[in-house]
Amino acid sequence: MALINYVTQIQFEFGAIGLLGATCERVGIRRPLIVTDRGVKAAGIVDTVLDALGAAGTVALYDGTPPNPNEAAVREAVGAYLKGDCDGIIAVGGGSSIDLAKGVAVCATHEGPLQSFAVIEGGADRITSRTAPVIAVPTTAGTGSEVGRGAILILDDGRKVGVISPFVVPRVAICDPALTMGLPPALTAATGMDAIAHCIETFLSPAFNPPADGIALDGLWRGWRHIERATRQGDDRGARLNMMSASMQGALAFQKGLGCVHSLSHSLGGINPRLHHGTLNAIFLPAVIAFNQSAPSVREEHKLDRLAQAMGLGNGTEVGTAVRAMTERLGLPTGLDQLGVTRAMFPDIIRGALKDHSHRTNPRVASDTDYEAMLEASM
Secondary structure: OOOEEEEOOEEEEHHHHHHHHHHHHOOOOOOOOOOOEHHHHOOOOHHHHHHHHHHEEEEOOEEEEOOOOOOHHHHHHHHHHHHHOOOOEEEEEOOHHHHHHHHHHOOOOOOHHHHHOOOOOOHHHHHHHHHHHEEEEEEEOOOOOHHEEEEEEEOOOEEEEEEEEHHOOOOEEEHHHHHHHHHOOOHHHHHHHHHHHHHHHHHHHHOOOOOHHHHHHHHHHHHHHHHHHHHHHHHHHHHHHHHHHHHHHHHHHHOOOOOOOOOOHHHHHOOOOOHHHHHHHHHHHHHHHHHHHHHHEEEEEHHHHHHHHHHHHHHHHHHHHHHHHHHHHHHOOOOOOOOOOOOHHHHHHHHHHOOOOHHHHHHOOOHHHHHHHHHHOOO
16 A cells, blocks of 8 residues: 655555544544535445444535535535534545535634635635544545645636635545446546646646656656546556546646646636536647647746656657547547537636636746637637
8 A cells, every 4th residue: 555645644545445434533533524426425435435434323414516516515514514513524526525525624614705715815824724624535536636735616606716725635535446446437538637637737837846747747647548448448447546546646746736727627617517627628738738838947848748758659749639639539528619618708718717826827827818719729
């Protein structure tokens, strides 16, 4: 088993869910709220979690997590947390459930609405050590939220914002690839491309963090080589293990920051919450890579060639084309028009992207006309 203390503690192996009871005891969680969604519950994974806890009578459950978690769901789950007199949270599911759990961990222990803790509202400094402890149990291999320092949540006013603080990093991530074995092919593909996007975009971010760069490149190497097999052969244990690792590594690395891929997908996802974040990232990646190729930090550090090497390509000029080809091979949409996005939506998408926290960490500063060109190239 790999025990990693890079950002938080990570228990990573087949069967790691069996460590959940002892982990709660060590963290000091006696009355947990399980935050999950109805699909995960229906798949029997919540029962597996309860068996691992061995104390179902002391557990509260919230299973109303929407595909894109929002402020209303945070309020509902906070109500369940307070009603159950809970002292911690076990997040079980994909990035939506884990991000929702982080929002609950903040809002159940601090005064003020969710909006007041958003980064773009200056909320990072308002989040303190009072934040409830979270143990994250991912059931997809995509967002890496189990080791991330932030949550992406939709406010009542429709904005998709980041709630980011060291205090929202889960105390422990229990990464058991067996919990992803039943993931459908389309969701495996979309979440997998999310992980690949994280590894690529955080590596291109200009912040100086060589350890994060190394983690991102290795995560990309694993994700790129195993995503097709995990999608087509869902019971392949090696492919599932490597995709879960790629997901976790992408999020370990994106403390560097992300970029225009995510500022665009956050904005569009706020406008239409039904759109899958990983699919949007896959669509936007080629256009953003093309935009960033002339950035000084990208050129001087030969970053595209280093990405190409991790992906088994000839040189950096092939990266964007290879991403689009992979997206197509996986059966995912390759253009925004396939998702019902129209050019009339561009002004709203651009406004949101310019305000997004990921906009600031792109290798090149993007203007409104730059974003329009990226959107057009992504149609």
